[in-house]
Amino acid sequence: MTTTSRKADAPTGDGRDPSRDGLRNRVEAHVLTHYEPLWRAVQRNRWLHRRTNAVLTDLAILKAPPRPNPLSTMAPYTSWPSLTDRSYVGRHLPPDTAPHPGRPAPERAAELFRREGAGETCHRSTALLPAFAQWFTDGFLRGHGRGGDPRRTDSPHTIDLVQLYGADEEVTSCLREFDGGRLKSRVVNGGEFPPLLCENGQIKAQFDALKPVRWEDVPEPLRDTVFATGGDRAHAHIGPMLVNVLFLREHNRIAGLLTRAHPTWDDERVFQTTRNILVVMTIRLVLEEYINHLTPYHFRFILDPTRTVRASWHRENWSTIEFSLVYRWHSLIPSSYRIDGEDVPLLHTLANGRLLEDRGMGPLFDDLSRQPAGRMGLFNTDPLLLPTETRSLEVSRELQVASYNDYREHFGFPRVTDLRQVSGDPVVREALYDLYTDVDELDLYVGIFAEDRRHGSLFGNLLGRIIGIDSFSEALTNPLLSPRLFTPATFSPEGMEILRRTRSLSDVVHRNLPEDDGRYLVSLGTKHARDAGDVRGGRAV
Amino acid sequence: MTTTSRKADAPTGDGRDPSRDGLRNRVEAHVLTHYEPLWRAVQRNRWLHRRTNAVLTDLAILKAPPRPNPLSTMAPYTSWPSLTDRSYVGRHLPPDTAPHPGRPAPERAAELFRREGAGETCHRSTALLPAFAQWFTDGFLRGHGRGGDPRRTDSPHTIDLVQLYGADEEVTSCLREFDGGRLKSRVVNGGEFPPLLCENGQIKAQFDALKPVRWEDVPEPLRDTVFATGGDRAHAHIGPMLVNVLFLREHNRIAGLLTRAHPTWDDERVFQTTRNILVVMTIRLVLEEYINHLTPYHFRFILDPTRTVRASWHRENWSTIEFSLVYRWHSLIPSSYRIDGEDVPLLHTLANGRLLEDRGMGPLFDDLSRQPAGRMGLFNTDPLLLPTETRSLEVSRELQVASYNDYREHFGFPRVTDLRQVSGDPVVREALYDLYTDVDELDLYVGIFAEDRRHGSLFGNLLGRIIGIDSFSEALTNPLLSPRLFTPATFSPEGMEILRRTRSLSDVVHRNLPEDDGRYLVSLGTKHARDAGDVRGGRAV
Known part of the structure; x- marks a missing residue:
């Protein structure tokens, strides 16, 4: 990262000292974020694009030693149960058992995250980004703090859409129609929505297996608006709710299509084949739309199942506590949503399914795509979410x-010796100096959000690296992507064609709007929003 | 395989037509079973030995497409449950749904296995081979036929010594002393044995969790002799019983050693670390003693954890129905055991713990090492085990x-067009002609045992290939062998040293004989038995 490039893009980072970024890291970052014509040329050649894709994927993942990690959160030593009992959270590094008197208490450190007023906005991403991120990660970063034990999880440790289908057979069963492979649904104003979870404020008997988190916090009047779905946090706020409805519609759309194409298939086969398709569709959207939006590179990653055959990192995923911590992007969530021209406070979007039904899916995607996300970093978490920041720090301390x-050091950066090497922002540095006696005492959870964002990105070096390692190595080790499985036998010929054609969330949204034939903006990036400001109202993007 | 080499070693195979062995297969087999001086030279150089080891391991495993297999026995199509629910047995090939009117009924086909009289003996292996094989495979080829459903299994799908420790936490708990990391045991005549399962013919309350298979078939008088252990088939006969006692002793020996070396460790840590050591010790014995005994190659495979990093076959194991079928080596089991100079019929060795206590562990290993195994192949299964052969054929048909x-074809051999290409033995061919209308109708289970054994081996080409693929790819994907885990942190420095020093079953036996200081023959091969006929009574092998 050169001084020039930093200056060009880092509004808060003018004074950061890059001397501890590491030469190799700086060279790699520079090459990947410059020379756009060269990268464009690489991508014009199909073979070269694929090769480069493979090399850069390896480069990203092999910044950490490959799995298995020696420990989970079960015990501070390796045992057969710790290597096999996946109800414990994974971890990259062993517990740090040293005393840390130089660290502030969790609730004091959490104050570093507090947003004042409306907060700062992100120049790069829309409010659809945290919506999608939250929906997507609720599928595998699950259950820390369940029953008070942050060591346990019910994560499938891979992408299998439990947020739509539920984490076990019982949940899945209560959501299925058992006819035509469909999920239960309701039609409201011509659009399809999940069934309602409650009747008169009580969870319906048929949905007894569903256990929405923090149910006791959902106000009585809202309970009758909450959707019945596999994700126990899908009601958390309007963002993940919206994406979940989209995938419900896509499931039933594809199930109908497969039922027509394969009249001999029973409900079970249609249901399971549809799920296969949706899992890989999600991975494609994550890689090709979401990750490409997040990375500051000129190179665009592609989903290439043939490349996952030979790679030393290709070991079964096991979601880690570190991945969970670095993925708590509360600062991206705005303090109010602009819906249909009105400002709706964040609080009113929680567990409020009515909002979605009233506004309609297309218009709501459009709303979120036109509003910037919050700026990621310290001093930008809505006070409503501050207790969650405190809890994150508590968990981080409990799990050492x-x-x-x-x-x-573990992920290939030299240790910093001075806070100036973390942030160029004197306000951030001042606040950290006040709370931590030494740079070596800095909590991971604070450090990653204190880092200046890197050139063209939303976040800093270490956060970007951990996300890269754990996202790629999770998504690409999905069994459905292995060469013997990525075939029409697994997805049906129709499914292969759907997967081939799906390149963006916008594609999925626009084929699932029976209630209107409008064109809506569906974009993770604010740049598109500006470029395509006139797409509302029927014209193609 | 050249004509000369076949003639030299294949007493029943003179007339086999090798034209469908495949050129590449024949060249590979020839090179690996000839040029002994060259192979010896390769193994003298440490680097070359390791490289060759890696190349030959890859060669063996990559005769099949790497995992994941598209299907398990759950359904004839791929679904998320079928890819993740490991309580179903894996399978290499999809169900063959075509009708097969040209096949005999299972009980008729099973007659092909019937041994007449004492049966034929193996010129190469001792009765210790089936003992070890049965004990070892009972750890992962488990539960076909449990509750009548051959699709289900409680296999851990890897080597974790459930046959010693039990398949779940409840079973493990009832076997532990919860003191010093030890397993419960008894001392009989100065030697350590597992506790007795019963009192007055009833399973003791403390062992309620243990469910020995076919318990109803164990005669009343023998019940009080049966050992309490994790393996639900460990009582099946004297062979696996003996090996299981050996590993119990080794567990408690190492637990004692770790307790002394690490006084701050609690019972749990000693227990789990000991298990880590025993799992890898078993893998080393399997690779370096057992597999090297089985392969007809001049090259000796070694356990080399550093090599398991980069390999396209390195995917989590899932035990297959094919592996289970080809590993049913009933013909190796003699119809009577020569114990302390007396012939004990097979029937009397079933569920008979007393036999082991009375004879003593060292002498019994010696007995088994001096008696040849049965010849592997058709017409050589003791009538006592014939119902098991029938059941194997029934399962094979049920699972299509x-x-x-x-x-x-799947495993890289040309299809045979004539039975002469399977067996040179006119008796075998005649029997098959009588039962099968066409060579394409031949059951896998019959075909592999009908094959002439290959040069210097116990079995034929296809059986050897399937065993090679599934054994290597199971053993080498054990998480304890990954480079970040194969360290003193996982096994303790003492454990690393024990693993380094353990190269044979004989090593393990001789350090676990507190009841006498004799030296006994412990050998899978009859050659050693001949060479070392005079080791009994105190002298080193």
């Missing part, structure tokens, strides 16, 4: 998660 | 296991 500097 | 020829 190692320091920011230890993780820098 | 594809034909012998389909598996030849």
Whole structure:
């Protein structure tokens, strides 16, 4: 990262000292974020694009030693149960058992995250980004703090859409129609929605297996608006709710299509084949739309199942506590949503299914795509979510998660010796100096959000690296992507064609709007929003 | 395989037509079973030995497409449950749904296995081979036929010594002392044995969790002699019982050693670390003693954890129905055991713990090492085990296991067009002609045991190939062998040293004989028995 490039893009980072970024890291970052014509040329050649895709994927993932990690959160030593009992959360580094008197209490550190007023906005991403991110990660970063034990999880440790289908057979069963492979649904104003979870404020008997998190916090009047769905956090706020409805519609759309194409298939086969398709569709959207939006590179990653055959990192995924911590992007969530021209406070979007039904799916995607997300970083979490920040820090301490500097070292960055190497923002540095006696004491959870964002990105070096390692190595080890499975036998010929044609969330939205034939903006990036400001009202993007 | 080499070693195979062995297969087999001085030279150089080991391991495993297999026995199509629910047995090939009117009924086909009289003996292996094989495979080829459903299994799908520790936490708990990391045991005549399962013919309350298979078939008088252990088939006969006692002793020996070396460790840590050591010790014995005994190659395979990093076959194991079928080596089991100079009929060795206590562990290992195994193949299964052969054929039909020829094709051999290409033995061919209308109808289970054994081996080409693929790819994907885990942190420095020093079953036996200081023959091969006929009574082998 050169001084020039930093200056060009880092409004808060003018004074950061890049001397501890590491030469190799700086060269790699520079090459990947410059020379756009060269990268465009690479991508024009199909073979070269695929090869480069493979090399850069390896480069991203092999910044960490390959799995299996020696420990989970079960015990501070390796045992057969710790290697096999996946109801414990994984971890990259062993517990740091040293005393840390130089660290602030969790609730004091959490104050570093507090947003004042409306907060700062992100220049790069829309409010659809945290909506999709939250929906997507609720599928595998699950259950920390369930029953008070942050070591346990019910994560499938891979992408299998439990947020839509539920984490076990019982949940899945209560959501299925058992006819034509469909999920239960309701039609409201011509559009399809999940069934309602409650009647007169009580969870319906048929949905007894569903256990929405923090149900006791959902106000009585809202309970009758909450959707019945597999994700126990899908009601958390309007963002994940919206994406979940989209995937419900896509499931039933494809199930109908397969039923027509394969009249001999029973309900079970249609249901399971549809799920296969939706899982891989999600992975494609994650890689080709979401990750490409997040990375500051000129190169665009592609989903290439043939490349996953030979790779030393290709080991079964096991979601880690570190991945969970670095993915808590509360600062991206705005304090109010602009819906149909009105500002709706965040609080009113929680567990409020009515909002979605009233506005309609297309218009709501459009709303979220036109509003910027919050700026990621310290001092930008809505006070409503501040208790969650405190809890994150408590969990980090309970599990003895190692320091920011230890993780820098583990993931291939030199240790920092001065806060100036973390942030160029004097306000951030001042606040950290007040709370931490030494840079070596810095909590991982604070450090990653204190980092200046890197050139063209939403976040800093270490956060970007951990996300890269754990996202790629999770998505690409999905069994459905292995060469013997990525075939029409697994997805049906119709499914292969659907997968081939799906390149963006916008594609999925626009084929699932029976209630109107409008064209809506569906975009993770604010750039598109500006470029395509006139798409509302029937014209194609 | 050249004509000369076949003649030299294949007493029943003189007339076999090798034209459908495949050129590449023949060249590989020839090179690996000839040029002994060259192979010896390769193994003298440490680097070359390791490289060759890696290349030959890849060669063996990559005769099949890498996992995941598209299907399990759950359904004839791929679904998320079928890819993740490991309580179903895996399978290499999809069900063969074609009708097969040209096949005999299972009980008729099973007659092909019937041994007349004492049966034929193996010129190469001792009775210790089936003992070890049965004990070892009972750890992962488990539960076909449980509750009548051959699709289900409680296999851990890897080597984790459930046959010693039990398949779940409840079973493990009832076997532990919860002191010093030890397993419960008893001392009889100065030697350590597992506790007795029963008192007055009833399973003791403390062992309620243990469910020995076919318990109703164990005669009343023998019940009080049966050992309490994790393996639900460990009582099946004297062979697996003996090996299980050995590993119990080794567990408690190492637990004692770790307790002394690490006084701060609690019972749990000692227990789990000991298990880690025993799992890898078993893998080493399997690779370096057992597999090297089985392969006809001049090259000796070694356990080399560093090599398991980069390999396209390195995917989590899932035990297959094919592996289970080809590993049913009933013909190796003699119809009577020569114990302390007396012939004990097979029937009297079933569920008879007393036999082991009375004879003593060292002498019994010696007995088994001096008696040849049965010849592997058709017409050589003791009538006592014939119902098991029938059941194997029934399971193979129920699960629609594809034909012998389909598996030849899948595993890299040309399809045979004539039975002469399977066996040179006119008696075998005649019997098959009588039962099968066409060579394409041949059951896998019959075909593999009808094959002439290959040069210097116990069995034929296809059986050897399937065993090679599934054994290597199971053993080497064990998480404890991954580079970040194969360290003193996982096994303790003492454990690493024990693993380094353990190269044979004989090593393990001789350090676990507190009741006498004799030296005994412990050998899978009859050659050693001849060479070392005089080791009994105190002298080193």
